[in-house]
Amino acid sequence: MKTKYILIYITAIGLLASSCKKFLDQSPISTPTDATTWQSDGDANTGVAACYSLIRGAFNSSIGYYAYGDLISGEFVSSDDTWFQNVLSFKWGAAVASTAVDNPLLKLRLFTPYYTAIAQSNRCVSFISAMPNSAFNGTSDADQMARKNKYLGEAYFTRAFCYFTMCRVWGDVPLVLENTDATVSQQYVRSPQATVLKQAIADVNKAIQYLDWKDNSSSDRIVRADKGAAYALLAHIDAWIGDYAGCNTACDAVINSGSYSLTTPGNFMDIYKGQSQESIFEIAQNTLAEASNANVYYTLASQTLSSPYIIRTAPLWKLDNSVVTQLYTDTNDVRFKKGFISISNGNTSLYECIKYTNIQNVNNNTAYKVSLNNIVIFRLADIELLKAEALCGRPAPDYGTALSLVNTIRSNRNAAPLTGLNSVTILQAVLDERGRELFLEGHRTFDLIRFGRLMGGVSLFSNGISTAEFLAGKYYWPVDPTLFITNSKLTQTAFWVGKVN
Template sequence: MKRKHLLIYTMAAALSTASCRKFLDQTPVSTPTDVTTWQADGDANTGVAACYSLIRAAFNASIGYYAYGDLASGEFSSSDQPDFQKVIDFNLGAGVASTATDNPLLKLRLWTPFFTAIAQSNRAMSFITAMPVTVFNGTSDAEKLAQKNKYLGEAYFTRAFCYFTMARIWGDVPLVLENTDATAAQQYARSPQTDVLKQAIKDVSQAIQYLNWKDSGSSDRSVRADKGAAYALLAHIYAWMGNYPACNAACDAIINSGSYSLMPSASFMDIYKGQSQESIFEIAQNTLAEGYNANVYYTLASQTLTAPYLNGTVPVWHVNSSLVQSLYSDTADVRLKKGFITVKNGTTSFYECIKYTNIQTVNNNAALKVALNNIVIFRLADIILLKAEALSAGQTVNYVAALSLVNEVRSARNARPLAGVLGTAVVQAVTDERGRELFLEGHRTFDLIRLERITKQQQFDNVTPGEFAAGKTYWPIDPNLFLNNSKIIQTPFWIGKVN
């Protein structure tokens, strides 16, 4: 067991060096074992830093954050990469050889990276709780206790965030709350999604108690959890559960805090460089230590960008031109003007989403280009529009207020206000606005799932209403996960359908 802990800690500590400035630039201990670490403030800081690094690793595996949240949503009409085409087609059970360990479809079926992050959160909670208050930084006992609680709050947040992410992807997942290594998930059955989400709410509620609002002067703002990030996570959990009154209240906590503001249209694209005034929570990768090689094939940059950013004339993932034209009917909208360009291959034109073009060439080596865009998870426009959803789809509706919030976001993006949208049509208008605002930001698939639950109208070309009701939008798990755990079963819809 100690060897397993050592391996996980060593991996986490190594990954933790690839995150944000002072927060993750910790001096490594000479012998990274649980016996010699967790002794001082810096140890707790490094342990928490590893939680974020492991989440980033999970999201970057086969472009998971965007594959789960965007690729099957209709934002892309096709892919030149066959396995990503299967995601677009919702053919998630397509055959993959067990030896094809680099196959993106196989990696996307694996929940192991998320359990590795959860194991680190559990370890951080366990060991930080046991550390005496006196070892934490601060000039008084109260400050030292607040510092300790901040680290605990981040550990609770990261565990809640991982479980919410997994619940949206796989539905029922093993619920592991003990301090043990990532392989412990192999010994648990899948817990009902409702229980997983209840635990996530419990964890994030604890995080809210421990964390403060954003420190605007901190170089680590937005890339580590604070009270705003916790409320944003809580709002999304409640929206996924259909508890819109609670979702609305969590959104209000953020909006009324005064901690965030919408980016002006002139600097809209700065959102994707990271840590903007609008950002609530991001996964940091906007420095050379954090970024990824953009030329590696299974990266967001390699799939969505062409010259002059990277080599190539046509994006591998083909943006759905019809959807872009439908969503962005106002040509003055900065989300269209700045977020997309048109590229040609012969007589064929393609839209290219250029939100993630913060590419840096290293040492004048054209073969080494590093993508430096943070993964923007939650931002103010998202929360404003989520509140609009809560007001238009909840138990007590206020269509006028919901539409006003939509137009608040549109005004910030130089788009004309919507008018003449009445009654239940506001629900669709809100989802459309989220589609415009959050294109290729990991939200669209989940937004459409919530919309279909509300309206009972089909939202996915390759998922019939019957298949939707049977759970086709939840991912299967890789059959290799059954080899070490006889307690888990395949995702119900995909039983007998995964090759």
């Protein structure tokens, strides 16, 4: 058994482009050594850009962003891939063969890619802080300081974003803030989630201090953090920890900034092409240099689409038709009319979500189709509905304003307003509206967890978590046993102790 884990460990870490001498602090490939860089504005810019690239790599590893946020949420009824079916069914402790080096369950249990990104953020914080203002572009010391602070703000944002992502997935995780060259023998304990998120909030507040609001003239708008992205992240952290007063305040900062606007009904699908006026923060992958082959097996397109978009007769991840029809009851709703099609799979009719069909042939080669959709993380509709949640969840609820926010979104999407609701049904309406608005956008799982807590600790999952299991924290992922080989202080996620093979 020990030999098996060692083989898995070596293979998995190799696949993640990790150095054999490092565990958490892993440098991105081709990054110059720290001794010869961090001398100029361009060095700082390159260092920060690597943070976003590494986050993209972490999210794309076994389609992690959507596997964590959507596959297990009930949106899908089955997967044709056995291992993704195990993910969907909450069989996260299933044994993984040592030869299954591409196994998505193995990769989804590893938090190594996120620590790769965190290590880069830590280096940016350390080295950029030490650089003199004169190293940065600008015509005055004030301009140069602002430029330096922008890079620092992005580094603090990306670190906070990674820790928030990991806390929602694994709960307690090791908290590493120093710029350290940790070897595989380095020991890290899992810090309490509350401690990690307290640090994330501190980082976000620094980002808010250092960053400006969106620059519409910049080609990097939305795909690099600004003040709006930082406030949106703060709002989500506050909602996750149940600080709905703080969440409401952060949402207001975004909404009242005037930097964002909802798309028109006719242009709803433009959101997924990237950098729309509604978007607040996205992970860039809408250029050929950033995109992936849509026909490659472990990509979102390969799992959720079919012909004519990719070479497949039916999606591998099968949507639950009943969930789709229960959510989209208004036939005029553009989110349904533009975001879904009905296809035939033998004698079965299936819904297919077509939000991510910005796909292009390369050199007229139908076997090589690149998916050019950015990963949309935060957008205005999400924040407005998060504010509605905060208004319902705070100690003195304001259900009327919450419903008004829901109806603002519905009106913009050509859906009829909701009327005649009471306090209980308004809370459910907010959850449902988030489900309609953010379908297959990486939010649904975490919405179900937050609302389950709001509703008294009940499980809202229909596919593998009872209320007792929900209260016991089954929705937090186990860590893969391979990580225990070099770190004896690392412990298994509480619910999964003794359940991971």
